[in-house]
Amino acid sequence: MASIPRIEMRDIKKSFGKIQSLRGVNLELYPGEVLGLVGDNGAGKSTLMKVLSGVHIPDSGTMKFEGQPIQLNSPKDAKKHQIETIFQDLALCDTLDVASNLYLGREPVHFFNQLIDQKKMHEQAKTELDRLGVTIPSTYVTVENLSGGQRQSVAIARAVIYSPKVLIMDEPTAALGVKEVRMVLELIQRVKRTGVSVILITHRLRDLFEVCDRITVLYEGRIIDNRPISDFTMESLVASITAENEEVHS
Amino acid sequence: MIGLKQEAAPRKGYSSGKQTHDPLQHWIAKNKQIVGIFSVLVVLSLYFSLFSNAFATTGNVLNLLQQLAANLIVCVAMTLVITTSGIDLSVGSILSLASALIAVLLKAGLTSFEAFLVVLLVGAVVGLVNGVVIAYLRIPPFIVTLASMIYIQGLALLITGGYSISINGSAWLNAIGQGRFLNIPVAALIALFVVVFGWVVLTQTKFGTYIIGIGSNEESVRRAGVAIKKIKMLTYMFSGIAASFAGIVLATRLGSGSSNVGTGFEMDVIAAVVLGGTSLFGGIGTMLGSVFGVFLIGVIDNGLTLMNVSPYIIQIVQGTVLLVAVIVNTYFFSGRGVKRK
Structure with missing residues (x-):
């Protein structure tokens, strides 16, 4: 880990009214590393990740991206630095079709850049989903008609197709069946091998031992x-999460 | 693209390669309500054709088209607004103001062209104010446009003193409301153009996709990096322009401007849009459905009037049809109207 951290967060603080959600967090993330971020409910995991994805602006603290100081004032800023996030609530638009969700905000256009190139968008969507091994009946189906696993797959595919440098996954396996969890974990490992840094938030501790480098x-x-x-x-991980500082394992 | 190596062949049962896309099948699956309302429209039209000799005549149909032009123009904008899960109650008042204002401006000596532009500009400004307050100050659209509805109505009354004012515009201006092109009302042709424009915007542009997205899951569109406030603001501005243009259409058709032509107009338009299958909860909008909605309300009015039914009863019929249609749409066609969020 001699290289410059891809992400360096220093003394990040964030409050919501009287609730201090983050009380000075330091975090580094290295290229090609899978970092497991754990903690009990309300520990501030999701808030921290929302700071890193530009959804929340921290009250204080600094952030560096590959050694350069950065400020993330909007999700767009984060995307500019190729930081992609898969939110816990998936952030999909139920009444839009699969392809529109995949390319939301980045639709291919034609006709003097005024109209969405529907044909190209659906073809690209289909190609990408096939490549990731995601099974969806058609990219023309609206997301509300998909199963939970399929919705999760669409959310992951949306983040991955933009070749992110940092991929944040907030509880990606929470609502999935056994087979679908496999798919997600395999996907994380494949993504990691290409040099992407992954932050994985999960309550499924076994998943951490399968894919993470650091916790x-x-x-x-x-x-x-x-x-x-x-x-x-x-x-020892469980003990750490519940903040039993004394060594429990004999 | 991420450049993942294609490891192993796709697993069993995973589809790959070409997907079959049958546009008609997908369209029908998504738009059952439109098929429903279209059927009702056809049945009613047949009924009126059988029981009234005057209904299915060229004269009556063209007249109906001319009458409904203003509603069609505003329903296009209202469809966009409602799809964002908003509402615009001020369109009736803006229509009244536009109708009154063009008459007043012409009387004051402005040329037809100047008056036309000023009226559209005023509509745009009112819509912009609605949009800014709704999108940037985050006040609920219902309250914002209710307030506009009241003060714009007051403004219309103020500039006319409550009287109708006759319109003495150029030939081209009068042609907007009264003209015929190849015997088809110019107003109807303009309305057709606006409808096609609205359909393209809603279904073929980024703007339209974001409108649907905002109605479906606003936060998700914001996180995708889209300037959702601007989109919302522009939607209400478009609504203001459309309403003021409809006011010009109405005023030039009647040959006079009046501060109360738009009373209740917003309700007719909202009813038509909802009848067509656009969801008041947002996220689902259909231009074609809205057009059918306008025609359904118009045909009921026109047909029953031709059958000498009392206007009071017509109103009862229209309201009942709306209620039944919404119930049918909610429970039989979509399963969506029952709240998702």
């Missing part, structure tokens, strides 16, 4: 643990 534990808005995955056992 960072948040507790009440602070980072209380940050070690390579090889340092953890399932028991």
Whole structure:
């Protein structure tokens, strides 16, 4: 890990009214690394990731991208730095079709750039979904008619097709069946091999041991643990998340 | 693209290669309501043709087209507004103001062209104010446009003193409301153009996709990096322009401007849009459906009038049809009207 961190967050603070969601968080993320971000409900995982994806603007603190200071004032800024996020709520538009959701905000255009090139958009969508091994009856189907796994797949595909440098996944496997979880984990490993840095938020601790290189534990808005995955056992990880600082494993 | 190596062949059961896309099949699946309302329209038209000799005549149909032109123009804008999950109650008042204003301006000595432009500009400004307050100050559209509806109506009354004012415009201006081209009302041709324009905007442009997206999941569109406030603002501005243009169409057809021609107009338009299958919850909008909605309300009025039915009863019929149509759409055609969010 001698290289410059791809992402470096320093002393990030964020409050919502009287609730201090982040109380000074430091976080580094290296190229090609899968970082597991864990913590109990309300520990601030999602808030931290929303700061990194430009959805929330931090009250204080600094961020660097590949050594350069950056400011993320909107989701657009994050995308400019190739930081892509898959939100827990998937952020799909139910009444738009699969292709429109995949290319939302970045639709291919023709006819003096005034009209969406529907044919091209649907062809591209189909190609990308096939390449990722995602099974969808048709890219013309509206998202509301898809199953939970298919919706998750569309959300992941949307982030991955823009060749991100950083991919944030907030509970990507929460509502999935066994087979679909496999697909997501395989996908993370494939993405990692291409040099993408992945931040994975999940409550499924077993997933972490399969794909992560390092684990960072948040507790009440602070980072209380940050070690390579090889340092953890399932028991010590659980102990860390619940903030039992004394060593539990004998 | 990410440049992943294609590892192994696609798993069993995973479709790959060409997808079959039958546009008609997808269209019908998405637009069952339109098929429904179109059927009702056809049945009613047949009924009126059988029971009234005057209904299915060229004269009556062309007259109906001319009468409905203003509604069609505004229903295009209203479809866009409602698809964003908004509403514009001020269109009736803007229509009244436009109708009154063009008469007043012509009387004051402006040329037809100047008056025409000023009226459209005023409509745009009113729509822009609605849009800014709704999108940027985040006040609910219902309240914002209700307020506009009241103050714009007041403004219309103020400039006319409540009287009708006859219009003495150039030939081209009068032609907007009264002219015929190859015997087809010019107003209807303009309306057709606006409808096609609206359809292209809603279904073929980024702007339209974002309108549907905003109605479906606003936050998701925002996170995709789209300037949703601007989109919303422009939608209400378009609505203001469309309403003021419809006011000119109406005023030139009647040959006079009046501050109360638009009373209740917004309700007719909203009813037509909802009848057509556009969801008041947003996210689902259909231009064609709205057009059929306008025609359905228009045909009921026209047909029953020709059968000498009391106007009071006509109103009862229209309201009942609306209620039944919305219930049928909600429970039998879409399953969507029952709230998703």
